[in-house]
Amino acid sequence: MTHSHLGEMLDLDAEVLTEYHRDVIIWVGSLTPDRPHIIDLGAGTGTGALALARQLPDAEVIAVDVSEPMLEHLRQKARTLGVTDRIRTVQADLDQPWPNLGPADLVWASASLHHMADPGHALTQALATLRPGGVLVVTELDSFPRFLPDEAGAALEERCHVALAELRVEAGMHMGEDWGVRLAEAGFTVEAERHFDIALQPPLPAAAGRYAQLSLQRMRHGLDGRLSAHDLATLDALATGVLGRDDLTVRTTRTVWLARRP
Numbered sequence: 001m002t003h004s005h006l007g008e009m010l011d012l013d014a015e016v017l018t019e020y021h022r023d024v025i026i027w028v029g030s031l032t033p034d035r036p037h038i039i040d041l042g043a044g045t046g047t048g049a050l051a052l053a054r055q056l057p058d059a060e061v062i063a064v065d066v067s068e069p070m071l072e073h074l075r076q077k078a079r080t081l082g083v084t085d086r087i088r089t090v091q092a093d094l095d096q097p098w099p100n101l102g103p104a105d106l107v108w109a110s111a112s113l114h115h116m117a118d119p120g121h122a123l124t125q126a127l128a129t130l131r132p133g134g135v136l137v138v139t140e141l142d143s144f145p146r147f148l149p150d151e152a153g154a155a156l157e158e159r160c161h162v163a164l165a166e167l168r169v170e171a172g173m174h175m176g177e178d179w180g181v182r183l184a185e186a187g188f189t190v191e192a193e194r195h196f197d198i199a200l201q202p203p204l205p206a207a208a209g210r211y212a213q214l215s216l217q218r219m220r221h222g223l224d225g226r227l228s229a230h231d232l233a234t235l236d237a238l239a240t241g242v243l244g245r246d247d248l249t250v251r252t253t254r255t256v257w258l259a260r261r262p
């Protein structure tokens with residue numbers, strides 16, 4: 001999947017799961033002091049950074065990502081939303097020694113920690129970057145979204161997810177970790193862990209079709225030899241045909257941890 005496809009998928013995630021994103025931003029926004037300094041780690045196209053800047057009109061936000069194309073996309077969105085004066089982008093690999101980003105009142109890491117080669121390093125750096133009493137919010141996907149409502153489609157999606165989970169373990173990715181434990185080990189006080197079970201039913205906005213299509217195509221990548229030729233052909237056909245469907249659902253689970261620097 002290219003950067004632009006991943007970027008499009010992140011934007012669609014924000015659009016299709018609006019209610020979930022809004023709930024989390026309102027919750028987290030209520031915990032910040034006046035004029036908060038906020039850092040978004042692995043900001044991608046800026047779902048978190050931009051939503052926090054809009055929710056908190058006196059916040060200053062630094063969006064950090066290793067990918068310059070992601071940050072350019074984020075800057076364009078910031079211009080459209082009129083928040084460029086309060087958002088700065090920093091290109092950095094968070095697995096390396098960090099640039100000076102703090103002191104921060106809030107560090108936000110959404111679906112990014114599992115990408116790090118060494119999340120422990122990132123958590124230690126995040127702790128050092130926060131002011132005492134500052135908050136780190138980690139959000140992670142327990143499972144990638146599922147879309148197909150029928151039994152055969154759902155069973156195929158399940159086989160894909162199982163194969164992909166194996167692939168991620170082999171690649172050394174840190175999906176599905178108990179981040180509460182990792183946060184405590186890094187020296188944080190974990191104050192909350194909230195699970196969001198999302199189950200959107202039709203009718204869904206048109207964006208859901210494209211979100212499903214990109215998600216299925218993304219799953220397809222890397223599955224050669226891991227599923228039967230029949231399953232792979234069915235997956236290809238589903239990804240092509242999913243755009244026009246009006247029976248799709250969106251089922252996913254997200255967990256949000258809220259941890260404080262003592």
Ligand SMILES: C[S@@+](CC[C@H](N)C(=O)[O-])C[C@H]1O[C@@H](n2cnc3c(N)ncnc32)[C@H](O)[C@@H]1O
Nearest residue numbers: 042043044047065066067093094095110112115
């Ligand atoms: C799944 S996306 C999540 C983006 C965004 N936080 C969101 O919730 O929509 C993960 C992001 O982490 C970034 N990333 C991965 N490894 C990184 C690293 N070592 N340093 C900085 N950013 C990284 C990727 O470029 C990507 O934009």
